[in-house]
Amino acid sequence: MERIVLTTTQKALKINLNENIYGTFAEIGAGQEVVRHFFRAGGASGTVAKTMSAYDKDFSDAIYGKEIDGRxxxxxxxxxxxxxxxxxIEQRLSRDKFPNKCYFAFANTIATINFTKKFKGHGWMGLRFQLxxxxEPNDVIFHIRMKEEEAYLQQETIGIMGVNLIYGCFHIRNNPEELLRSLYDNIAKYKIEIDMIHFE
Structure with a gap:
C-alpha cells in the first residue's frame, strides 16, 4: 500500500496531538526552523518541553563542552x-508524573551558505527517541549537504526535513528504507542531499 504523504503542518500537528510524545529541541546555526513548525501547527505545549539555540561559541562550549578540533x-x-x-529530560521530568510519555531530543548543528556563496553549507541532524x-532510546543521525543558493531557502528546507525526521521515527519506524525516503517528503531532492545516515 502506497504511503500517504502528509504536509509538514499535518505531520507537526499529528505529533503535537499525540499526548505520549514529549521532548526538547536544540538547534544551532540555521535558526529554530524545525521547532517553529510545531508551534505554528498548534498544540505544541503537549510536545515541546524546551527549545534552545546556543549561537555564541562560549555559551555552546559551556553547555556541551569544547571540541578538540574547535569545530x-x-x-x-x-x-x-x-x-x-x-x-x-530524564533528570528533570519525573516518571511518576509522566509514566506514559515517550521522550525525545532533537538536535541539529548547521552551517548555511556564506555571504560570498563560495561555501554551500552542510550540517548534522539527529533524534534520540523512545518507542x-x-x-532504552534509539538514535537516528545523518549528515546533509545543502544545494540552494540562499540561506533562507536552506533554513526552510532544514525545517521541513527536521519535521520529517521526527514524524518518521514515530510513525514509519518499522521500515528504515521508507523512513529514509520520507525524509524528503515535501522537499525537491535537488535542494539537499543526505550523504550519511546512522540508525542506532
Missing part, C-alpha cells in the same frame, strides 16, 4: 547535544 558542525558535536539534552516509555 562545531560535526557528528561529535551533534552526539554531545543529543546526549546532554536527552539526559536533562515505549520503558525502552
Amino acid at each position: 562545531y558542525v560535526t557528528e561529535q558535536r551533534l552526539r554531545k547535544m543529543l546526549e546532554h539534552e536527552y539526559g536533562l 515505549d516509555p520503558d525502552d
